[in-house]
Amino acid sequence: MSPPTGARRLLLAEDTSLAAHLERYGPLTTRVDLVRLLEHAGLTGHGGAGFPAATKLRGAASRGAGVVIANGAEGEPASAKDRALLQHAPHLVLDGLLLAARATGARSAYVATPSPRTAEALREQLALREQLTVRRDRLRTEVVVVEDRFISGEESALVNAVEGRPGIPRDRAVPVFERGVRRQPTLVHNVETLAHLALIARFGSEWFRSVGTREQPGTFLATVSGDVAAPGVHEVEHGAPLPQLIDAAGGPTSGVQAVLVGGFHGAWVPGASVPSTTMSSSSLAPHGASVGAGVVLVLGYDRCGLRESAGIASYLAGQSARQCGPCVLGLPRLAESLARLVHPGVDPGSVDEVVRMTALVRGRGACAHPDGTARFVISTLRAFSDDIAAHGRGGCRATPAH
Amino acid sequence: MPRLHIDWTRCDGHGLCAELLPELLGRDEWGYPLPRAALDLDVRLLEHAEHAVDACPLLALKIIG
Numbered sequence: 001m002s003p004p005t006g007a008r009r010l011l012l013a014e015d016t017s018l019a020a021h022l023e024r025y026g027p028l029t030t031r032v033d034l035v036r037l038l039e040h041a042g043l044t045g046h047g048g049a050g051f052p053a054a055t056k057l058r059g060a061a062s063r064g065a066g067v068v069i070a071n072g073a074e075g076e077p078a079s080a081k082d083r084a085l086l087q088h089a090p091h092l093v094l095d096g097l098l099l100a101a102r103a104t105g106a107r108s109a110y111v112a113t114p115s116p117r118t119a120e121a122l123r124e125q126l127a128l129r130e131q132l133t134v135r136r137d138r139l140r141t142e143v144v145v146v147e148d149r150f151i152s153g154e155e156s157a158l159v160n161a162v163e164g165r166p167g168i169p170r171d172r173a174v175p176v177f178e179r180g181v182r183r184q185p186t187l188v189h190n191v192e193t194l195a196h197l198a199l200i201a202r203f204g205s206e207w208f209r210s211v212g213t214r215e216q217p218g219t220f221l222a223t224v225s226g227d228v229a230a231p232g233v234h235e236v237e238h239g240a241p242l243p244q245l246i247d248a249a250g251g252p253t254s255g256v257q258a259v260l261v262g263g264f265h266g267a268w269v270p271g272a273s274v275p276s277t278t279m280s281s282s283s284l285a286p287h288g289a290s291v292g293a294g295v296v297l298v299l300g301y302d303r304c305g306l307r308e309s310a311g312i313a314s315y316l317a318g319q320s321a322r323q324c325g326p327c328v329l330g331l332p333r334l335a336e337s338l339a340r341l342v343h344p345g346v347d348p349g350s351v352d353e354v355v356r357m358t359a360l361v362r363g364r365g366a367c368a369h370p371d372g373t374a375r376f377v378i379s380t381l382r383a384f385s386d387d388i389a390a391h392g393r394g395g396c397r398a399t400p401a402h
Numbered sequence: 403m404p405r406l407h408i409d410w411t412r413c414d415g416h417g418l419c420a421e422l423l424p425e426l427l428g429r430d431e432w433g434y435p436l437p438r439a440a441l442d443l444d445v446r447l448l449e450h451a452e453h454a455v456d457a458c459p460l461l462a463l464k465i466i467g
Binding site for chain 2: 169170171173323324325326327329360363364365366
């Protein structure tokens with residue numbers, strides 16, 4: 001079994017069967033010191049926050065997790081990679097889930113996905129795996145279909161969904177790693193994080209670090225969409241140039257005015273900066289962005305960035321779980337204040353109201369939805385400041401397609 | 403240092419906490435508590451915070467740590 005070479009690692013099996021999976025990647029060794037392996041590998045989470053996987057796992061292992069969850073909820077409309085991974089490489093995710101359960105002593109495991117079809121396929125593959133596993137080693141694994149909405153993937157929302165409650169966030173006074181599903185310590189990893197973990201257990205941390213950057217080794221799945229010729233999911237190494245991702249998706253259809261990196265809770269990289277930007281923390285940080293869950297949304301010159309952003313802000317306001325007052329009342333007001341800037345001849349002082357509203361929602365909810373929305377809006381004000389001025393003069397900088 | 407925690411899923415903006423703990427909490431335009439600073443509770447504020455916790459009709463406040 002030769003380890004994958006290059007930047008394509010996760011989607012190499014001939015088909016989705018267990019046989020093809022074993023054929024390409026070989027049998028899984030669970031007798032590994034997973035925490036040490038991950039520490040050396042430097043694997044970071046692929047769900048958005050980019051937290052070191054070893055730290056999360058070590059905490060869960062020392063505390064003893066009762067439950068592990070593979071998070072494939074992916075509520076982000078501009079992301080498709082978790083769906084793609086569960087569809088094309090289910091066994092890598094299930095291997096990773098098994099490893100995480102072994103390392104923490106968890107007795108039950110869950111895979112969360114919004115797709116009933118994917119869930120059905122996963123259940124079939126799970127049944128197949130159970131037939132092949134020695135009974136005493138068996139981990140009880142269930143597939144849970146979660147609602148397809150923006151906040152479904154938040155950890156405490158998953159816990160609620162697994163327990164059969166509405167999948168909306170809980171108050172975080174007690175974190176789920178202390179008390180989650182059925183009041184047991186619960187470890188949640190993104191499905192892609194688990195797939196990488198399954199590869200690291202097989203091929204080692206040195207192999208894992210052979211691509212990517214020192215700070216963020218390995219590869220990640222990027223969803224490239226927007227004004228590109230062939231939107232889709234591509235695996236690239238951490239630190240890859242942003243233009244390489246855009247080219248992988250067939251190239252821009254009307255130039256690159258700006259690129260939204262990290263999804264709707266992410267930030268804009270202005271077009272002028274795109275050629276010199278790489279998919280790394282250090283290169284993205286000046287724009288307030290991070291690789292996050294690998295979302296890359298390209299905005300062409302034929303669209304108004306301000307108008308598009310106002311649309312996204314309004315969508316985000318509508319995605320509130322409607323539990324926390326400042327989110328329920330503040331996000332619509334924030335979105336409206338941004339939309340006001342789109343109107344021709346708007347007073348430039350209106351920007352102050354947008355900034356004020358971001359400050360009013362930040363940190364005032366059970367989950368990070370208000371904070372993420374505020375980050376996106378602030379980034380919009382920065383990236384499209386010339387557009388705001390143009391709209392103030394009654395114009396618009398978008399160049400209509402020919 | 404102990405810290406005041408607001409459970410935003412419970413809070414309905416009754417505003418008693420802001421009355422009892424003006425050093426830390428104001429109210430926003432809808433009446434919800436608006437932290438003026440980090441919600442760390444030194445000895446001086448702890449007792450007031452405890453009153454606020456007890457007074458909240460929705461049990462939305464907790465002292466953590």
